[in-house]
Amino acid sequence: MPARSLFSLRPLLPPATILGRPKEVSPLFFIFPALVVYTGFFIYPLVKLLELSLYKWDGILARKFIGLRHYQKLLGDERFWEALSHNFYWMIAAIIVPVLFGLLLAILLSRCSMYGSIIFRTIFFMPQVFSSVTVALIWQWIYNPSYGAINVLLTSIGLEQLTQGWLGDSALVLPSLFIAWSWVHYGFTMIIFIAAIDAVDEVFFDAAKVDGANLWQQFRHILLPSIRGALTTIILVTAISSFQIFDLVYVLTRGGPGDASMVVPVYMLESAFTLRKVGYGATVAIAMGVVIVGFSVLFLVLRGVYKDED
Amino acid sequence: MHAKSKFMVVLLVLLTLLLTAAPLGAQDDVTLTFWFEGDAPATVELFQQVADAFAAERPGVTVEITSYGFDDFLRVMPLALDGGEGPDVAYVPWGLQALGRYALAGHAVELTDLAGENGWLDRYEMSDIRLTNGLTPDQIYGIPFENVTIGVFYNKEIFAELGLELPESLEEFEAIMGALLDVGITPVSVGGRDSWPLAHVWLQLVHTAMPIEVITGIEENDPAYRLDTPEFLAATEKTLEWAQAGYLDPNMLSTGFVDANNLFINGDVAMNIGGTWVMNDFADLPEFAVGFFPTPQLDPALPWHAGGKNPYNNLMINSATEHMDLAIAFVDYMLGEAAQTAFWDAGHITAYQFDEMPPPSTPLLADVAAANSYTGFGYNIGVTCSALNLATWRTLQELVGGDISPEELIATNQQVYEEDCLSGE
Numbered sequence: 215m216p217a218r219s220l221f222s223l224r225p226l227l228p229p230a231t232i233l234g235r236p237k238e239v240s241p242l243f244f245i246f247p248a249l250v251v252y253t254g255f256f257i258y259p260l261v262k263l264l265e266l267s268l269y270k271w272d273g274i275l276a277r278k279f280i281g282l283r284h285y286q287k288l289l290g291d292e293r294f295w296e297a298l299s300h301n302f303y304w305m306i307a308a309i310i311v312p313v314l315f316g317l318l319l320a321i322l323l324s325r326c327s328m329y330g331s332i333i334f335r336t337i338f339f340m341p342q343v344f345s346s347v348t349v350a351l352i353w354q355w356i357y358n359p360s361y362g363a364i365n366v367l368l369t370s371i372g373l374e375q376l377t378q379g380w381l382g383d384s385a386l387v388l389p390s391l392f393i394a395w396s397w398v399h400y401g402f403t404m405i406i407f408i409a410a411i412d413a414v415d416e417v418f419f420d421a422a423k424v425d426g427a428n429l430w431q432q433f434r435h436i437l438l439p440s441i442r443g444a445l446t447t448i449i450l451v452t453a454i455s456s457f458q459i460f461d462l463v464y465v466l467t468r469g470g471p472g473d474a475s476m477v478v479p480v481y482m483l484e485s486a487f488t489l490r491k492v493g494y495g496a497t498v499a500i501a502m503g504v505v506i507v508g509f510s511v512l513f514l515v516l517r518g519v520y521k522d523e524d
Numbered sequence: 525m526h527a528k529s530k531f532m533v534v535l536l537v538l539l540t541l542l543l544t545a546a547p548l549g550a551q552d553d554v555t556l557t558f559w560f561e562g563d564a565p566a567t568v569e570l571f572q573q574v575a576d577a578f579a580a581e582r583p584g585v586t587v588e589i590t591s592y593g594f595d596d597f598l599r600v601m602p603l604a605l606d607g608g609e610g611p612d613v614a615y616v617p618w619g620l621q622a623l624g625r626y627a628l629a630g631h632a633v634e635l636t637d638l639a640g641e642n643g644w645l646d647r648y649e650m651s652d653i654r655l656t657n658g659l660t661p662d663q664i665y666g667i668p669f670e671n672v673t674i675g676v677f678y679n680k681e682i683f684a685e686l687g688l689e690l691p692e693s694l695e696e697f698e699a700i701m702g703a704l705l706d707v708g709i710t711p712v713s714v715g716g717r718d719s720w721p722l723a724h725v726w727l728q729l730v731h732t733a734m735p736i737e738v739i740t741g742i743e744e745n746d747p748a749y750r751l752d753t754p755e756f757l758a759a760t761e762k763t764l765e766w767a768q769a770g771y772l773d774p775n776m777l778s779t780g781f782v783d784a785n786n787l788f789i790n791g792d793v794a795m796n797i798g799g800t801w802v803m804n805d806f807a808d809l810p811e812f813a814v815g816f817f818p819t820p821q822l823d824p825a826l827p828w829h830a831g832g833k834n835p836y837n838n839l840m841i842n843s844a845t846e847h848m849d850l851a852i853a854f855v856d857y858m859l860g861e862a863a864q865t866a867f868w869d870a871g872h873i874t875a876y877q878f879d880e881m882p883p884p885s886t887p888l889l890a891d892v893a894a895a896n897s898y899t900g901f902g903y904n905i906g907v908t909c910s911a912l913n914l915a916t917w918r919t920l921q922e923l924v925g926g927d928i929s930p931e932e933l934i935a936t937n938q939q940v941y942e943e944d945c946l947s948g949e
Contacts, residue, residue, distance in 0.1 A: 273602045274602040274605065274606060274625050274629045274631075275625065275628055275629050354780070357778065358778075358779075359778045360775065360779070360783070360787065360792070378778075379774075379777055379778030379779075380778060381717060381777075381778040382716065382717060382775060382776070382778030382779070383777070383778070383925070384922075384927060467717065468718075468719070470717065470719055470777075470917075470918065470921050471717070471719075471777045471921035471922065471925050472918050472919070472921045472922035472925060472928075473918060474925075484914065487598070487599050488598075488910060489910055489911050489914065489944075490621075490625075490910065
């Protein structure tokens, strides 16, 4: 059966009532309020952003139309590409570390009969409810070279030679920031996985056990296919949020030392507001949006979502 | 007339009275809005006191103050001005990052005539005003009423214990840092994670390596001056040398501005190179006496000047204000002796030229005043365009992190100076 066009005038509701409502109600009527909100708060700002990217503007003096020059500049902007490479690094690590860790915890808390699993779920999820600035301040203390938890611990167990300036070393800063971010994010992945695992009918596992399947086989052939939808969502959300990483980096390092932890959102803020190159900042924002959308489409295509729907 | 009609007439009369009575009653009450950059609690309290004192002399007048951090101010103020809003009076950062740009956009009232009429120019230096106004050297749009200076804060207790004398040359200064290192004390704390405090160390050396004309020329975006000269290279090499020698806290790139100050306040390091905006904290919080001396000259042939003073923020009037006379009166009050005495007493280095200078309120302020009296003020290159500031901060982190050489740093700075500062961006 062919898909119904959104703009079709075919009736979706029961016809005619005693109140004299129109016999046919377009779906447009129902989506109109949402469409207005979507247009006002997404489409319009997006169009304005595109428009801004074509102008040279400091945010206060008169704008000057410069066409696509900002896009041309972006292509040769080494700082932008370095920041983008950090986002890609972050994304790859984010898809692996917090997702796997969340999955492992979810399996432990859902599938293993554990006393106090509700308490553990709460504890593990706790970082997720902290504001990002609070998280940044906690990790700022943990990473402090003089009195921070890590260096104090290393010193107290005789490993003083391993103490580091965690946020001041250009080789360590990005992994250090990523660990802080993962500490928050794994709680999110865990809770989604728990919901998905809890929804799997126990009958499948019982049948597998009867057939002699071991734990790995149960995971590989029952659990994993059953939580495929949740896994897709988590990977997509994680990947997108890793491109949007801002607060933690901004509070802890502002992209430093040098540009060692610079990520695209911080670079965008620096361009648009600190350097008052609003048009260029808009260009960076659009480039980031294109990368996110591009990645999402690519991932969904690879994942076979479109194929499944067909 | 029907009862219903009578009722309607009475209702209309009552409504009319109600609607007109409220504005009539309120027309004498005026609220003047004042925004300023500076969010330290003591600063906010001080501005509130001065604003209240101004309002107390004028019945029906209230001054509503709002404080912002530096970055927030630079974001919020243009948006407010652009939307025809914003405060009646504001105390805004200097140059093209704020005041100069607001003036060019027509948001700041020209104060040139008012400055003469009200005698402001008798009490404030025109050279400071010219520098802070950015692109509008012949016209006054803002008056800076306080100065900040950068130098070396030191722990008098540690210096006394080790028998260290205040340095008069760079060699003596380095000998002091070496002596401190020998007894296991980190000589200088630097909040290099926040990048700009590290720039202050470099700026001190830059500042003492070349004549003042070069500094002011670059601040004014004069293409005749360059940032890749041998003097800049010498200052950059010296910064790196200090970092590698351990004179600067080896953990500086992972230590923020506040933490670096706390290291000094707690007595864990002997010195802190910083600006006088932290002076009140350094005067009050440590359990030891803190002193101040200017950074010795990298080029001893040059006249010694306190390394990097700059006129601070500027008072400006929003051209969209509906209370112009009151706004002018407020600016006049802020620039007057009573308010400036309050600022001086609170530990701010006022630019107001008193007939007789009041005594310093703290021994540390006395030290700063004394240092400036025997060296003279210089200007701070850190007041230049934002792109150059950011590039300097970034490349200095890379320099002390071992990622780039001094030559690469000055080349990058010169490139940014040409591409961003000289182009007027």
